[in-house]
Amino acid sequence: MSTLVQTPDTEKKSVSVPKPYWNPYLSGIGLGLVLLLSFVIMGRGLGASGAFSSGISYVMEKIAPTHTKANEFYGEYLGDGTKNPLKDWLVFEVLGVFVGGFISGALGGRIKKTIEKGPNVTDKKRLIFAFIGGALMGIGAKLARGCTSGQALTGGSVLNLGSWAFMMCVFAGAYALAYFMRRQWL
Amino acid sequence: MNIPFFKYGMFGDEVSLIVAFIIGIGFGFFLERAGFGSARKLAAQFYFTDMTVLKVMFTAIATAMLGVYYLSIIGWMDLSMVYLTPTNIMPQVVGGLLLGFGFVIGGYCPGTSCVSAATGRTDGIVYLLGVVFGIFGFGEVFPLVSGFYNSTLMGQVTLPQFFNLPYGVVVFLVVLMAVGAFVAAEWGEKNMAKKAEAKK
Amino acid sequence: MKNLTLNNKLAFIAIGLGFIGLFLGNPYKGNLVSMNTTELGMIVEGKVDHVSVQDLADWIIQAKMDFKLIDLRTEQEYNEYHIPNSDNITLTALEKTSIPKTEKIVLYSEGGIHSAQAWMLLKAKGYKGVYILFGGLDDWKDQILFPKLSETATPEQIAKFEKIKEISKFFGGTPSVGGTADVKTETPKMEMPKLDNQSGNKAPDGAPKKKKEGC
Numbered sequence: 078m079s080t081l082v083q084t085p086d087t088e089k090k091s092v093s094v095p096k097p098y099w100n101p102y103l104s105g106i107g108l109g110l111v112l113l114l115s116f117v118i119m120g121r122g123l124g125a126s127g128a129f130s131s132g133i134s135y136v137m138e139k140i141a142p143t144h145t146k147a148n149e150f151y152g153e154y155l156g157d158g159t160k161n162p163l164k165d166w167l168v169f170e171v172l173g174v175f176v177g178g179f180i181s182g183a184l185g186g187r188i189k190k191t192i193e194k195g196p197n198v199t200d201k202k203r204l205i206f207a208f209i210g211g212a213l214m215g216i217g218a219k220l221a222r223g224c225t226s227g228q229a230l231t232g233g234s235v236l237n238l239g240s241w242a243f244m245m246c247v248f249a250g251a252y253a254l255a256y257f258m259r260r261q262w263l
Numbered sequence: 264m265n266i267p268f269f270k271y272g273m274f275g276d277e278v279s280l281i282v283a284f285i286i287g288i289g290f291g292f293f294l295e296r297a298g299f300g301s302a303r304k305l306a307a308q309f310y311f312t313d314m315t316v317l318k319v320m321f322t323a324i325a326t327a328m329l330g331v332y333y334l335s336i337i338g339w340m341d342l343s344m345v346y347l348t349p350t351n352i353m354p355q356v357v358g359g360l361l362l363g364f365g366f367v368i369g370g371y372c373p374g375t376s377c378v379s380a381a382t383g384r385t386d387g388i389v390y391l392l393g394v395v396f397g398i399f400g401f402g403e404v405f406p407l408v409s410g411f412y413n414s415t416l417m418g419q420v421t422l423p424q425f426f427n428l429p430y431g432v433v434v435f436l437v438v439l440m441a442v443g444a445f446v447a448a449e450w451g452e453k454n455m456a457k458k459a460e461a462k463k
Numbered sequence: 464m465k466n467l468t469l470n471n472k473l474a475f476i477a478i479g480l481g482f483i484g485l486f487l488g489n490p491y492k493g494n495l496v497s498m499n500t501t502e503l504g505m506i507v508e509g510k511v512d513h514v515s516v517q518d519l520a521d522w523i524i525q526a527k528m529d530f531k532l533i534d535l536r537t538e539q540e541y542n543e544y545h546i547p548n549s550d551n552i553t554l555t556a557l558e559k560t561s562i563p564k565t566e567k568i569v570l571y572s573e574g575g576i577h578s579a580q581a582w583m584l585l586k587a588k589g590y591k592g593v594y595i596l597f598g599g600l601d602d603w604k605d606q607i608l609f610p611k612l613s614e615t616a617t618p619e620q621i622a623k624f625e626k627i628k629e630i631s632k633f634f635g636g637t638p639s640v641g642g643t644a645d646v647k648t649e650t651p652k653m654e655m656p657k658l659d660n661q662s663g664n665k666a667p668d669g670a671p672k673k674k675k676e677g678c
Contacts, residue, residue, distance in 0.1 A: 102318060102445075104298075105321070108293040108297070108323035111286060111290050116331055119283075125377065126394065133402060148402060149409060150405035166283045172284060172287060175378075177294075191384060193302035194302070204386060207390040210369015211390040214362055215394040215398040215400070216397045216398075217360070217362035219402075220361065221354060221362065222354075222355065226372070233328070234325075234327035236434075238417070239351065246360045247366065252367075253363070255367050
């Protein structure tokens with residue numbers, strides 16, 4: 078198993094040694110089975126960004142009801158007003174993601190208050206980039222009707238044409254910009 | 264077998280939320296197991312030093328795809344009842360590119376940033392705030408972009424339909440492509456490690 | 464190295480499953496379909512998919528049952544009355560039906576809407592000979608079960624009516640002679656023919672027995 082230790086050198090020196098990550102293929106099969114389970118039980122796949130849209134729509138409706146109701150985008154997540162937009166499948170799923178991530182991290186000794194970054198970038202810069210990246214991701218995910226989980230994983234496994242086109246573009250976009258971002262990570 | 268259970272009315276909306284929570288736990292658990300709580304590990308994908316993203320993603324897709332395919336073939340599952348997002352090709356291409364930019368700039372995608380935040384990463388939390396801000400911005404300008412957002416609608420299209428190939432053939436091709444990518448990834452990682460070694 | 468063999472094994476399993484998948488066919492089981500809209504348009508325009516109630520009545524009497532007659536209404540409605548020899552299959556059930564695709568099918572419902580929808584569905588699933596009972600059960604009632612002869616009828620119409628009267632009696636109907644404005648014929652006082660032992664889909668030889676029970 079020694080070949081599997083892929084934790085960066087800096088982390089190895091920390092007091093509690095985090096356990097190595099799983100074999101990626103086994104994690105992948107686990108992830109695939111969770112996705113399959115979701116198809117089998119619910120007839121739908123996984124998602125993430127949709128939950129945030131519901132949350133934002135909910136908050137916006139509380140702050141500026143008329144403005145929000147007039148907006149088609151928020152309206153999609155608010156529904157006809159008979160149901161609380163937070164009582165949504167994706168919202169509960171994403172809550173589970175937090176819990177599941179925490180459980181796995183705790184079991185692996187990987188819970189740690191830190192900032193993930195390359196050695197040649199300041200914390201502040203890294204956090205600014207994280208925010209910009211997140212914002213771009215939010216816009217992109219809404220435009221594409223889903224993010225890596227909702228489109229690439231879910232749509233990919235039912236061979237959805239749009240999802241595969243989307244997935245290819247994600248990799249293309251990331252690789253195209255990777256050179257300019259190298260100082261942040263390498 | 265009446266799969267998917269929910270679509271056949273085996274339980275109601277309330278129960279489905281509990282199911283959502285449990286499935287979410289599984290999702291988050293395996294994301295973290297794979298190392299997706301770390302932006303460095305995720306971003307390494309784009310510098311060819313660690314191809315875990317590709318390996319995990321394509322293994323997951325292949326697993327779920329084969330599962331769905333075989334369950335449908337033996338007649339336990341009605342695949343037509345599994346939700347298929349309609350394709351709007353241009354918004355999805357542009358959205359995909361933006362998402363790719365965001366991925367390499369921020370280091371996460373929405374799902375993995377949740378895991379990252381849950382395991383204490385400050386950058387994951389900030390990234391999530393960014394996602395929220397981005398969606399909010401998109402919502403505010405939505406009336407201006409709704410034309411593009413709804414353009415080039417192709418309906419519910421699958422790869423087999425689009426390429427006019429039997430479903431089973433596409434399944435096989437995806438598996439072949441995935442395994443081919445894994446072999447290349449393993450070889451590439453070894454090569455990169457050797458190079459790094461030589462530099463020292 | 465041990466770990467690598469696990470990866471190799473997984474890869475072989477995946478390729479194996481994918482390879483077998485090559486020969487297994489379409490998981491959608493024909494639920495996602497493509498249609499030739501030109502062909503459909505020509506069929507609809509040419510009305511070649513229509514069967515008149517008179518034709519249907521003739522076929523049943525002559526025991527020319529080389530087709531499947533499907534009643535699309537609810538089970539309750541079906542149990543109250545249905546055209547002899549029909550089977551009750553609702554729209555949702557029709558989607559999962561296992562009738563051979565080569566079978567000739569005649570659809571009927573109350574009017575025409577459900578039949579048209581079912582027609583589309585079956586056509587989309589690749590059924591070749593699908594027909595609609597034109598006018599549905601409404602026409603069946605008006606023209607077969609309760610035909611009317613107006614007092615001002617021409618001799619031709621009377622001659623025709625005599626023939627229909629026989630058909631009507633065969634199906635347990637109530638032919639009536641009277642003015643078109645006659646309230647009696649307008650109000651639904653006429654009782655639907657009773658169905659003995661719920662055997663509408665029995666062979667035609669059982670049908671004659673029923674003809675007197677109508678009223």
